[in-house]
Amino acid sequence: MSRVARARGRRTAASALDGTLWAPLAWLPTGWGEHVLLQVGRDGRWERIDVGVHAPPADAQRLDGPVLPGLVDAHSHAFQRAFAGLAERRAERAGHDDFWSWRERMYAVAARIEPDALRAIASQLDVELLKGGYTHVCEFHYLQRQADGQPYADDPLALAWALADAAAETRIGLTVLPVLYERAGFDGAPLAPRQRRFALDADGTWAACGRIAAAKRSHVHAGVAIHSLRAAAPDSVERLARHAEGYGGPIHVHVAEQMREVEECVAALGARPVEWLASRPGVALDGRWQLVHATHVTGAEVDAVAAARAGVVLCATTEANLGDGLTDLRAWLDAGEGGVALSIGSDSHVSRSWTEELRLLEYGQRLAHRARNVAAGGAGASELQAPAGRIWQRALAGGAGAAFGPGARWGLVAGARADLLVADSREPALLGVPPDRTLDALVFSTPSAPWRDVMVAGRWVVRDGAHEEEDAIAARFEAAMRALQAP
Numbered sequence: 001m002s003r004v005a006r007a008r009g010r011r012t013a014a015s016a017l018d019g020t021l022w023a024p025l026a027w028l029p030t031g032w033g034e035h036v037l038l039q040v041g042r043d044g045r046w047e048r049i050d051v052g053v054h055a056p057p058a059d060a061q062r063l064d065g066p067v068l069p070g071l072v073d074a075h076s077h078a079f080q081r082a083f084a085g086l087a088e089r090r091a092e093r094a095g096h097d098d099f100w101s102w103r104e105r106m107y108a109v110a111a112r113i114e115p116d117a118l119r120a121i122a123s124q125l126d127v128e129l130l131k132g133g134y135t136h137v138c139e140f141h142y143l144q145r146q147a148d149g150q151p152y153a154d155d156p157l158a159l160a161w162a163l164a165d166a167a168a169e170t171r172i173g174l175t176v177l178p179v180l181y182e183r184a185g186f187d188g189a190p191l192a193p194r195q196r197r198f199a200l201d202a203d204g205t206w207a208a209c210g211r212i213a214a215a216k217r218s219h220v221h222a223g224v225a226i227h228s229l230r231a232a233a234p235d236s237v238e239r240l241a242r243h244a245e246g247y248g249g250p251i252h253v254h255v256a257e258q259m260r261e262v263e264e265c266v267a268a269l270g271a272r273p274v275e276w277l278a279s280r281p282g283v284a285l286d287g288r289w290q291l292v293h294a295t296h297v298t299g300a301e302v303d304a305v306a307a308a309r310a311g312v313v314l315c316a317t318t319e320a321n322l323g324d325g326l327t328d329l330r331a332w333l334d335a336g337e338g339g340v341a342l343s344i345g346s347d348s349h350v351s352r353s354w355t356e357e358l359r360l361l362e363y364g365q366r367l368a369h370r371a372r373n374v375a376a377g378g379a380g381a382s383e384l385q386a387p388a389g390r391i392w393q394r395a396l397a398g399g400a401g402a403a404f405g406p407g408a409r410w411g412l413v414a415g416a417r418a419d420l421l422v423a424d425s426r427e428p429a430l431l432g433v434p435p436d437r438t439l440d441a442l443v444f445s446t447p448s449a450p451w452r453d454v455m456v457a458g459r460w461v462v463r464d465g466a467h468e469e470e471d472a473i474a475a476r477f478e479a480a481m482r483a484l485q486a487p
């Protein structure tokens with residue numbers, strides 16, 4: 001019987017809230033724990049978690065493999081999934097291909113996407129993210145209007161609801177971040193025709209956040225975003241920050257991804273982008289702020305982010321794909337007391353697997369420094385000092401802040417949403433590996449399909465490697481892709 005057929009046979013069992021689970025090995029805040037009993041409450045959150053339970057109760061469901069928490073994908077543009085693999089040829093006649101030429105081609109795809117197509121693309125993406133070990137995704141949602149720049153007549157949030165519908169169908173958690181986007185560049189030039197469907201001012205961004213939150217959709221959260229300092233004027237950034245005074249949710253902003261952006265920011269605002277955000281009284285950077293990329297920063301900027309307790313979202317595969325440059329990972333890990341809150345984003349979705357993001361983060365540093373285990377350090381169990389464990393532990397906490405705001409509980413702890421991943425104990429990369437090296441092997445021994453089962457809010461959403469809606473979702477996605485590419 002195939003994996004898919006076996007998973008279908010369990011459909012009924014898979015859709016019920018499960019009470020008690022038992023795992024031989026589970027990733028806890030202190031590192032790996034053995035013989036772990038996990039109790040799911042009726043609210044879909046962990047009620048209690050006990051370690052060293054050698055004789056689980058008879059009704060406990062035994063999980064046959066190492067268990068890890070799900071990870072938050074802290075930065076997504078769902079529509080760009082339709083572009084993955086299709087931008088890997090040098091632009092015709094262009095002598096040089098970089099972020100800016102990629103962006104022109106991305107705009108051409110964005111111009112053609114309507115709510116039905118976005119729903120089809122996002123559902124496919126969500127299934128792939130769940131299978132890649134992400135159980136919640138933060139959508140930096142700037143594809144907001146019709147192609148001609150007018151709001152959708154029936155509902156200006158039609159595209160945001162398409163994303164929420166996809167999340168409901170696939171059962172991934174979702175944070176929608178409407179985006180302040182109002183100009184073409186630091187010179188204040190108006191939006192180009194292809195950017196008009198991205199337009200939203202500070203008041204509109206705040207109102208959209210309020211509507212998404214008020215809808216109270218299951219496992220759908222709201223925050224706000226600023227596209228970048230080049231796409232939003234200082235007054236508008238401050239206006240949105242004023243709206244958000246007293247608000248506990250996340251505030252995301254693209255920053256310092258490209259050197260050209262840094263140079264233009266210095267010329268226009270007299271400071272580098274992170275420096276400007278950190279020093280502007282009307283912005284008041286704090287723990288709600290999530291700086292996406294923050295690739296090109298000085299030591300002083302790293303210290304300022306650490307002092308503000310703001311987070312940084314690293315998108316290693318996209319940053320590599322776009323030729324953005326390498327961030328100083330060690331500086332972020334070591335800054336201040338306990339380092340900066342870091343999270344992982346799959347961004348343009350050239351990869352939908354967090355193990356690949358962690359691997360590339362460390363490998364980029366090895367290539368740059370001509371050294372090994374660059375991200376190692378810290379304190380605690382040996383697996384927490386290893387590069388994979390250190391970045392992973394930081395990304396679990398940082399991802400929770402990026403999705404829900406400061407102080408959110410996440411991981412295998414009481415009160416957190418009952419999300420988990422079960423690794424396939426028969427995965428070749430794990431055969432014969434000691435328990436405390438499990439994460440190292442999952443990240444650096446490039447397993448093919450490490451997650452056998454995935455749970456979100458106490459429900460199984462992937463069983464035996466399959467999502468129960470994956471065939472129908474793939475068919476709709478393929479049709480949407482063909483339509484987007486039709487002449």
Ligand code: ZN
Nearest residue numbers: 077140254347
């Ligand atoms: Zn982005």
